Amino acid sequence: MDIPWDIIVIQTVNGIVTGMILALVASGLTLIFGIMDVVNFAHGELFMLGAYMGVIVLTTTGSFWLALVLAILIVALLGAAMQVITLRPLLGRDPLNTILATFGISLVLQNYALWQFGPVARKIQEPFTGQFSLFYLQYPWYRILIALLSAGIIGGLYLFLKYGRYGIWIRATTQDRVMAQAMGIPVPWVHTGVFALGAGMAAASGVLFGPLVGVNHAMGLDWVLKAFIVVVVGGMGNLGGSILAAIFISLLEAYASIWVSPSQAIIVSSVVLILTLLFRPTGLFVPTPK
Amino acid sequence: MSASDTSKQPLVAVEDIHTFYGKSHILNGVSLQVEAGEVVGLLGRNGVGKSTTLKTIMGLVSPSQGRVLFEGKPVSGMPSHKLARLGIGYVPEDRRIFKLLTVMENLRTGLDRDGVTEEKKKQLLDKAFSYFPRLGERRAQAGGTLSGGEQQMLAIARVMMLEPKIVLLDEPTEGLMPRMVSQIREIIDVLHQEGVAILLVEQNVPLTLAASQRVYFMEKGAVRHQALASSLTVNDPVIHQYLGV
Amino acid sequence: MSQISKRHSTVYWTGFSIIVVLLLLAPLVLPEFWRRFLTEILIWGLLAMSSDLLIGYTGMVSFGHSAFFGLGMYGAAAAILMVKPPNLWLAILYGLAGSAAVALFVAYFSTRLRDIYFAITTLIFSQIFYVIIFTWTEVTGGENGLSFPRPQLGIPGIYTTPFTSTTLHWFVLAAVVISYLLLRRITQSPFGMVLQSIRENEARTRAIGYPVERYKMVAVMLSGLFAGLAGVLYAVQNRFAAPDFVYFLISGEVVIFNVMGGIGTLLGPIVGAGFFLGLRELFSRLFPWLATTLNMPQIEQFPYLVPLGVIFILMVIFLPQGLLGFAKRWLNST
Numbered sequence: 001m002d003i004p005w006d007i008i009v010i011q012t013v014n015g016i017v018t019g020m021i022l023a024l025v026a027s028g029l030t031l032i033f034g035i036m037d038v039v040n041f042a043h044g045e046l047f048m049l050g051a052y053m054g055v056i057v058l059t060t061t062g063s064f065w066l067a068l069v070l071a072i073l074i075v076a077l078l079g080a081a082m083q084v085i086t087l088r089p090l091l092g093r094d095p096l097n098t099i100l101a102t103f104g105i106s107l108v109l110q111n112y113a114l115w116q117f118g119p120v121a122r123k124i125q126e127p128f129t130g131q132f133s134l135f136y137l138q139y140p141w142y143r144i145l146i147a148l149l150s151a152g153i154i155g156g157l158y159l160f161l162k163y164g165r166y167g168i169w170i171r172a173t174t175q176d177r178v179m180a181q182a183m184g185i186p187v188p189w190v191h192t193g194v195f196a197l198g199a200g201m202a203a204a205s206g207v208l209f210g211p212l213v214g215v216n217h218a219m220g221l222d223w224v225l226k227a228f229i230v231v232v233v234g235g236m237g238n239l240g241g242s243i244l245a246a247i248f249i250s251l252l253e254a255y256a257s258i259w260v261s262p263s264q265a266i267i268v269s270s271v272v273l274i275l276t277l278l279f280r281p282t283g284l285f286v287p288t289p290k
Numbered sequence: 291m292s293a294s295d296t297s298k299q300p301l302v303a304v305e306d307i308h309t310f311y312g313k314s315h316i317l318n319g320v321s322l323q324v325e326a327g328e329v330v331g332l333l334g335r336n337g338v339g340k341s342t343t344l345k346t347i348m349g350l351v352s353p354s355q356g357r358v359l360f361e362g363k364p365v366s367g368m369p370s371h372k373l374a375r376l377g378i379g380y381v382p383e384d385r386r387i388f389k390l391l392t393v394m395e396n397l398r399t400g401l402d403r404d405g406v407t408e409e410k411k412k413q414l415l416d417k418a419f420s421y422f423p424r425l426g427e428r429r430a431q432a433g434g435t436l437s438g439g440e441q442q443m444l445a446i447a448r449v450m451m452l453e454p455k456i457v458l459l460d461e462p463t464e465g466l467m468p469r470m471v472s473q474i475r476e477i478i479d480v481l482h483q484e485g486v487a488i489l490l491v492e493q494n495v496p497l498t499l500a501a502s503q504r505v506y507f508m509e510k511g512a513v514r515h516q517a518l519a520s521s522l523t524v525n526d527p528v529i530h531q532y533l534g535v
Numbered sequence: 536m537s538q539i540s541k542r543h544s545t546v547y548w549t550g551f552s553i554i555v556v557l558l559l560l561a562p563l564v565l566p567e568f569w570r571r572f573l574t575e576i577l578i579w580g581l582l583a584m585s586s587d588l589l590i591g592y593t594g595m596v597s598f599g600h601s602a603f604f605g606l607g608m609y610g611a612a613a614a615i616l617m618v619k620p621p622n623l624w625l626a627i628l629y630g631l632a633g634s635a636a637v638a639l640f641v642a643y644f645s646t647r648l649r650d651i652y653f654a655i656t657t658l659i660f661s662q663i664f665y666v667i668i669f670t671w672t673e674v675t676g677g678e679n680g681l682s683f684p685r686p687q688l689g690i691p692g693i694y695t696t697p698f699t700s701t702t703l704h705w706f707v708l709a710a711v712v713i714s715y716l717l718l719r720r721i722t723q724s725p726f727g728m729v730l731q732s733i734r735e736n737e738a739r740t741r742a743i744g745y746p747v748e749r750y751k752m753v754a755v756m757l758s759g760l761f762a763g764l765a766g767v768l769y770a771v772q773n774r775f776a777a778p779d780f781v782y783f784l785i786s787g788e789v790v791i792f793n794v795m796g797g798i799g800t801l802l803g804p805i806v807g808a809g810f811f812l813g814l815r816e817l818f819s820r821l822f823p824w825l826a827t828t829l830n831m832p833q834i835e836q837f838p839y840l841v842p843l844g845v846i847f848i849l850m851v852i853f854l855p856q857g858l859l860g861f862a863k864r865w866l867n868s869t
Binding site for chain 1 (some may be wrong): 369370382390
Binding site for chain 3 (some may be wrong): 039086089090093095096097099100101103104105107108110111112114115225228229232236261263264266267270273274277278281
């Protein structure tokens with residue numbers, strides 16, 4: 001069989017690029033789940049709103065980087081407001097309640113965006129065009145930038161969590177919320193902060209990914225599904241696991257789309273999900289607990 | 291320090307607390323006081339509600355009736371993190387150190403407060419490591435890798451980083467070797483000398499009587515009796531009444 | 536375990552009968568649009584009711600009911616398109632078979648999972664089926680779906696007559712009422728008691744000795760069957776099947792009906808469906824009217840899901856027991 005090496009390499013690069021964005025989205029999701037047991041159905045909409053904020057700032061100021069920064073800040077604030085208004089009252093209740101509340105929020109945000117921005121997709125212009133030759137393709141540098149930036153942001157998150165006073169607060173709260181509070185850590189605010197952090201990361205993904213596809217109100221849906229698969233496969237609450245899972249699944253899908261259509265590629269990730277749930281339900285990359 | 295000194299208010303006052311776990315009426319009218327700098331013991335059989343009393347003071351459990359006062363001000367219903375910042379430290383029964391954080395990071399959860407200078411932090415750390423040299427040796431190790439006794443030390447050291455006015459100690463000697471029990475006794479004395487009040491829940495009667503000034507006895511969810519520790523011996527009929535099988 | 540006093544029981548059945556009679560008479564007095572609206576409420580209500588068996592009684596939140604519904608729809612479509620002349624009962628049979636097959640698949644893989652994992656997995660499964668139906672254009676008509684004629688009421692070979700809008704409504708009503716009574720029987724049976732015990736404390740139920748997984752699987756299959764029936768009814772009423780109905784948003788709406796109406800009440804979901812669809816009609820008309828009255832043309836297209844979503848969120852926070860749950864509590868306290 002004649003192995004199409006050039007296509008495989010191209011798809012590998014594509015897979016890693018998409019994987020890094022997915023990792024960025026999924027890290028926010030898994031962080032939020034790990035620390036407060038909240039399954040944030042509205043995460044895809046935070047991604048979408050980030051992209052739209054990016055569009056608005058870009059058209060008004062012409063600067064992609066400003067758009068990125070402002071989108072992150074605005075959506076982070078929005079996320080904090082969301083958490084304070086709708087999720088704090090639900091603290092201590094059945095987890096079903098938060099799933100439903102965030103699902104409701106996602107419907108509201110999606111439809112609001114549809115009305116506010118209309119059904120026609122918007123475009124975010126890349127900060128620079130410019131391509132290099134990858135086999136027979138002209139591969140955009142921008143895509144490489146996305147991967148690097150996402151990795152950078154995730155790396156920054158890791159450092160923040162490991163060192164720094166607030167990182168310790170977050171990790172302590174994740175491990176033992178009650179005891180963290182008894183040590184004077186203001187847990188309700190840690191929750192809000194982490195939610196804002198996750199929201200900001202989703203927004204960043206939205207802006208970074210924007211130039212690759214059109215920005216429209218429904219763009220969050222596919223991402224949230226994939227992100228959920230990644231979070232479960234990676235081990236819920238496991239940051240490192242979700243990153244690995246994101247890349248793993250994106251690579252598989254990238255390879256699969258050599259042979260099947262992209263919309264069917266989701267079946268690949270779903271199969272991975274099923275297998276994980278059957279055999280390693282705590283996560284594919286997590287050592288089996290005793 | 292006389293227990294009947296009413297010219298200043300007690301540091302902590304618990305007034306007729308009733309607490310429920312679901313439908314269980316665990317605390318049935320608990321009242322007690324701890325003066326500033328006092329070591330007070332809380333004795334009673336398993337299940338009478340001693341731990342729940344501490345948890346209620348610490349705000350981990352909300353009373354359905356009654357009040358908790360700190361320095362004369364009502365604090366029942368306040369979230370625990372505010373109480374910790376006011377000066378109430380809590381060392382729970384199962385220690386509950388942050389297993390995935392290092393010893394140093396565990397201590398930092400108490401150290402990283404507003405208004406504490408870097409110098410002060412260093413002072414507090416040095417103090418902790420001088421009392422607990424083993425912790426100093428293991429400062430970069432994850433809390434979960436420490437032995438039971440070391441975890442107990444860490445739990446106490448951690449609370450000391452808060453510079454609390456009162457420490458709620460829940461069964462600190464449980465499961466510890468005799469050598470460590472005497473170490474606990476020393477720590478209690480040290481804290482007492484520094485003017486920190488202690489409310490000590492213990493099954494170890496000799497330790498409690500030796501370390502405390504006053505002792506309360508609980509039975510079936512209420513405080514039934516109090517006495518000066520100096521007036522009691524280990525074989526006192528009172529002890530048998532509230533702790534005997 | 537609730538004990539309905541004799542008085543409550545009489546009140547309940549009297550009220551129930553009155554409502555059924557009203558629903559029977561409705562198509563005779565209502566204009567076609569509202570008749571159809573009522574029938575749709577019944578169908579969605581049946582779907583939500585099937586979901587309540589899982590959510591309210593077994594404690595398993597499923598986001599996969601769109602798959603059962605969709606397969607019921609497509610199954611009926613298959614029967615109608617493949618067997619001439621279109622046979623109503625065959626449509627029901629095929630639809631139930633289709634949804635049962637999907638239910639078996641879902642049940643096998645997900646009943647070992649708890650809570651969130653189960654919810655997410657059912658969601659992913661419904662998306663898998665969506666993708667399959669969406670892309671397998673030769674069989675399912677892909678994006679455009681399938682359209683087909685409405686089968687006739689009656690027994691082919693003996694007596695058939697085309698459905699009128701009234702008889703169709705009555706047929707749906709009969710199906711829903713029978714389903715309700717069956718589900719009610721099931722939830723009050725020993726089997727139902729075990730399900731509720733699983734919801735209360737799964738570990739304890741397992742410790743007592745019940746094969747929890749098997750109970751869960753049966754619950755999922757039963758739930759899938761009734762959901763599939765709803766799909767068949769929808770197909771018969773509307774004469775088309777489309778992949779949109781398998782999209783997970785439909786599952787989400789079903790869960791919304793459940794919560795709005797009241798989890799664990801069986802009738803609550805039907806009330807919830809009515810409430811939701813009623814509000815949808817209200818808002819769909821309100822904004823265009825406001826747009827003209829206030830001369831603000833931009834709000835004419837304001838999506839109904841925004842205020843509806845907000846109401847839903849408020850209900851989750853402040854009225855988690857749903858409308859019927861709230862009514863029950865209020866009744867019990869009088």
